[in-house]
Amino acid sequence: MSTNWQCPYCHHHMVITGQNYSSTIVQLNGRSVRGQRPALNVTSISCANEKCKELTIEVRLGSWDAGGRNGPHIVQGSTTLERRLLPEATLLALPKEIPDEVQQTYREAKLIAPISGRASAAMARRCLQGIVRDFWDIPANKRGNLGAELNYIKERIDPGLWDDIQAVRSVGDIGAHMEKNVNEVVDVSPREAGILIQLIETLFQDWYIQRAKRQQTSNSLREVLKDKRSQQKAAKQRSTGETDQSDTPQIEENGQPGLTA
Numbered sequence: 001m002s003t004n005w006q007c008p009y010c011h012h013h014m015v016i017t018g019q020n021y022s023s024t025i026v027q028l029n030g031r032s033v034r035g036q037r038p039a040l041n042v043t044s045i046s047c048a049n050e051k052c053k054e055l056t057i058e059v060r061l062g063s064w065d066a067g068g069r070n071g072p073h074i075v076q077g078s079t080t081l082e083r084r085l086l087p088e089a090t091l092l093a094l095p096k097e098i099p100d101e102v103q104q105t106y107r108e109a110k111l112i113a114p115i116s117g118r119a120s121a122a123m124a125r126r127c128l129q130g131i132v133r134d135f136w137d138i139p140a141n142k143r144g145n146l147g148a149e150l151n152y153i154k155e156r157i158d159p160g161l162w163d164d165i166q167a168v169r170s171v172g173d174i175g176a177h178m179e180k181n182v183n184e185v186v187d188v189s190p191r192e193a194g195i196l197i198q199l200i201e202t203l204f205q206d207w208y209i210q211r212a213k214r215q216q217t218s219n220s221l222r223e224v225l226k227d228k229r230s231q232q233k234a235a236k237q238r239s240t241g242e243t244d245q246s247d248t249p250q251i252e253e254n255g256q257p258g259l260t261a
């Protein structure tokens, strides 16, 4: 087989070959309501990236069949459960300046999603509040209710993103307040929880990671400017002996060449 595949650990793209791929059928006991031929299909892929070489493991539960020349396999359409065992979740590598509490809440939201969508949604909402407070530096007297905190920053957020944030808040409320009315069953599926987490990851990317990148570019620009200034100074010193009037425009504080009238 040759299939294009992306490593969930390092995001390296590679072609799956027989050497780094294995698929095994594990036959299970056939006396349960799961049918007479239940089996697990365990597949594993080793990443070809030398710096990563991590193992990805996936399992599928279905009914097995002895089948044709490919040997025992899971009958098409019989899969009732599908799980990735490794990696447990694909977590975004977060910059250090994000508070530990926010990082921890994000990890929990992600890891619990396959088991409880509601719990994950509640954690995603909590994570959202932590991000908003920290990134926008909400003053102590404005803190308390997430709705009020969001209103405080509304003018500074892109309207589309604002709507998405409100959606995470509302769905998260279902998970966060599930103890209020135990008879009121509103579920959140793992897939839905995954969408909330995607928005949280977008905020990490758009806010923290972009800010860190901008800061880096800004520092580099300052370095370039400093370098150019000293080069200009040196050039000027060299030329003063030759002529009194220099035509070289001065680089000013704001980085723009000065205009000479």
Ligand SMILES: [Zn+2]
Binding pocket: 007, 008, 009, 010, 011, 012, 047, 048, 049, 052, 053, 054
């Ligand atoms: Zn990898």
